[in-house]
Amino acid sequence: MAVGEPRGPLASLIEEFCRLPGIGPKSAERLAHHLLAADPAQISDLIAALSRVRDGVHPCRTCFNPTEGDQCDICLDPRRDPQVICVVEQPKDLMALERAAVFKGQYHILQGRIAPLENVGPEKLTVDQLLRRIEENQVRELIMATNPTIEGDGTALYISNLLASTPVKITRLARGLAAGSHLEFANRDALADALEGRRTF
Amino acid sequence: MPTVSATGLIIRGTDWSETSRIVTLWTREFGKVRALAKGGRRPRSPFESALDLLTLCSIVLIRKPGGGLDLLTEARAVERFVGLRQSLTGLYAGVYVAELLGDLTQDDDPHATLFEEAVATLTDLTAGTPPRMLRLLRFEMVLLRELGYAPQLEACAGCRGELVPGPGLGFSPAAGGVVCGRCRVPPRGWRRLTPELWLALRQLVDEASWKQVAAAARRELRGLMDGVVTEHLGHRPRSAAYLRDEG
Numbered sequence: 103m104a105v106g107e108p109r110g111p112l113a114s115l116i117e118e119f120c121r122l123p124g125i126g127p128k129s130a131e132r133l134a135h136h137l138l139a140a141d142p143a144q145i146s147d148l149i150a151a152l153s154r155v156r157d158g159v160h161p162c163r164t165c166f167n168p169t170e171g172d173q174c175d176i177c178l179d180p181r182r183d184p185q186v187i188c189v190v191e192q193p194k195d196l197m198a199l200e201r202a203a204v205f206k207g208q209y210h211i212l213q214g215r216i217a218p219l220e221n222v223g224p225e226k227l228t229v230d231q232l233l234r235r236i237e238e239n240q241v242r243e244l245i246m247a248t249n250p251t252i253e254g255d256g257t258a259l260y261i262s263n264l265l266a267s268t269p270v271k272i273t274r275l276a277r278g279l280a281a282g283s284h285l286e287f288a289n290r291d292a293l294a295d296a297l298e299g300r301r302t303f
Numbered sequence: 304m305p306t307v308s309a310t311g312l313i314i315r316g317t318d319w320s321e322t323s324r325i326v327t328l329w330t331r332e333f334g335k336v337r338a339l340a341k342g343g344r345r346p347r348s349p350f351e352s353a354l355d356l357l358t359l360c361s362i363v364l365i366r367k368p369g370g371g372l373d374l375l376t377e378a379r380a381v382e383r384f385v386g387l388r389q390s391l392t393g394l395y396a397g398v399y400v401a402e403l404l405g406d407l408t409q410d411d412d413p414h415a416t417l418f419e420e421a422v423a424t425l426t427d428l429t430a431g432t433p434p435r436m437l438r439l440l441r442f443e444m445v446l447l448r449e450l451g452y453a454p455q456l457e458a459c460a461g462c463r464g465e466l467v468p469g470p471g472l473g474f475s476p477a478a479g480g481v482v483c484g485r486c487r488v489p490p491r492g493w494r495r496l497t498p499e500l501w502l503a504l505r506q507l508v509d510e511a512s513w514k515q516v517a518a519a520a521r522r523e524l525r526g527l528m529d530g531v532v533t534e535h536l537g538h539r540p541r542s543a544a545y546l547r548d549e550g
Contacts, residue, residue, distance in 0.1 A: 124321040218398050218542035219315065219356075219405075252356045255388040256395075263391060280346075289351040291380060 112138065164235065166211040166228050168193055176200075176208060183207045188245040189232065189261065191215050191254065199247060207245070210235065215248055215257040224260060232261070236270060246274040306365050309333060310381065312421060313358045314401040318344060326354055326375065328362065329404045329421065334413040338364055338375040353378035357387060357397050359422060370410065382422075386429035393428045395545035396439050400424055402542050403446055407535060417449040433514050436521050436548040441513045443528050448508075452535050454480035456505055461486025472496045474504075474527055476534035492530045500524070521548055 108116060112134055119130035137145055161167065162174035169175070176182060176196075186207030190196050196209050212227045236244065246262065248254035262272045278296025279288055288296075311328035314335075319325045324343035328336050342348040353360040363377035387394045400421055408414075424442040428435050447453050459466055460480035466472060471484020476492045481501065487493055496504075503520035504527075506512045516524070525548065533539045 218395060218545050219402055221541050223544075252388060252394065252397075256391065259388065259391055259394070289380075291352050291383060 185242045243271045314405045331418040338373040340375040350378040353380040399542045420445045459483040476530040
C-alpha cells in the first residue's frame with residue numbers, strides 16, 4: 103500500500119463504493135470523506151434506508167417490480183387494465199415508461215434479456231411466469247418494450263413465437279424519430295424505422 | 304497515439320459505466336480489437352446506434368500501445384443486418400458467428416478473408432438463403448482453415464496413410480480430421496464416417512461445391528463441427544445450444 107493511502111474501515115468503505123455502478127476510485131474516496139465529515143444522524147439515516155431496502159424490498163409476485171408488499175402499487179391499482187401487459191427487461195425500464203404517464207395497463211419485468219454470449223437463456227428470465235399470467239388473466243394485448251438492441255429484439259421475438267398460436271395481440275413499441283428532433287440530423291436507422299412505422303393521419 | 308480508421312463488426316459489448324461501453328470489434332484491418340466508447344450509451348453520441356451486437360460499422364480508433372484498451376472516437380453503422388431480428392434461427396446463428404470470431408481468434412491478428420467471410424455469412428443468414436445451417440457450417444470451415452485448424456480430409460490425420468472407404472473410417476476432432484481404422488485409438492470424440500458424410504465434408508471445404516451438400520448430411524455435419532470447434536475452443540460455444548436447422 104502506498105504512503106498516504108487510506109487503511110482500515112475507510113479503505114473498506116471506499117472499496118465498497120467502488121463496487122457501485124458509475125463510481126470510480128476518486129468518486130468513492132470523495133463520498134467516503136463526505137460521510138466521514140457528515141452529521142452522525144445523516145449516516146444513521148443512510149444505514150437505516152439501506153437496511154430497509156435489503157430486508158423489505160423484493161420483487162412483486164405478479165410483475166417482479168421491486169416492492170415492499172406482496173404486490174406492487176401498479177398491480178394493486180384497480181384503474182390499471184390487467185389484460186394489457188407491457189413487457190420490459192428491467193425495473194428501470196418500467197420507471198422510464200411510468201414517467202411518460204400514458205400507459206394504463208400493467209407491466210411484466212423479465213429481469214434481463216436472452217443473451218447466449220453471457221449464458222442467459224429464457225430459463226433465467228421470468229418468461230414462464232409471464233405465460234402463466236397471460237393464461238390466468240386472459241390477456242388481450244402484450245406490448246413488447248424490450249430494448250431495441252439485437253438481444254432485446256431477440257427476446258421479444260422468442261416470446262412472440264411462444265404465443266404465436268394464442269389469440270393474444272402482440273405489439274412492440276414504435277421506433278424512429280424523437281419528438282422535437284430535426285430530420286436533417288436524424289441518423290439513417292431512425293429515419294428507416296420512422297418510414298417503416300409511418301401512420302395514417 | 305495514432306488515430307486510425309477501420310471497418311469492423313461488433314462481436315461483443317458490455318456496459319462500462321452509466322454512459323460508456325466497452326466493445327469488441329472484428330475489423331478488416333486489425334483483426335480483433337477492444338475499445339472503450341465514451342458516451343456510447345447516450346442516445347446522442349458520435350456512435351449513434353452503431354454499437355449494437357452484429358452491426359457492421361466504419362470506425363475511428365485511437366490505438367493504445369502495449370495492448371491496452373483502444374479508444375473509439377467515432378462509429379457509423381454501415382449494415383445492421385436488420386433481417387436477423389425477424390428470425391430466431393438467423394439471429395442465434397449470427398450470435399454464434401460473433402462468439403467464434405471472439406473466442407477462437409487472438410487480438411490484433413487480421414485475416415481479411417475471414418472478415419469478408421463473416422460479413423458474407425451474416426448477409427446470407429439475413430436473407431435465409433442458402434439454408435442457414437449450411438451457411439454456418441461453411442463459415443466454420445473457412446474459419447478453421449484461416450486459423451490453421453482445417454481438418455485433414457485427404458489422408459489419415461493419425462498416420463498420414465491413404466484413406467480407404469469402409470466401416471473403419473472415422474472422424475476424430477482430437478486427431479485433427481479423418482482417421483483410418485488403425486488410428487481409431489484414442490477414441491475421444493471419434494465418430495463413424497459414412498461415404499456420404501465424407502463427401503459432404505469435402506464439398507464443404509470446396510468453394511465451388513459447398514452449396515451442394517445434401518440436406519440429409521447437415522445434421523451429422525453439425526455434430527461433427529461441434530466436436531471440432533469444442534476441441535479447439537476447450538469448451539462448447541455458449542450459443543451452440545441455440546442453433547436450429549430449419550430443414
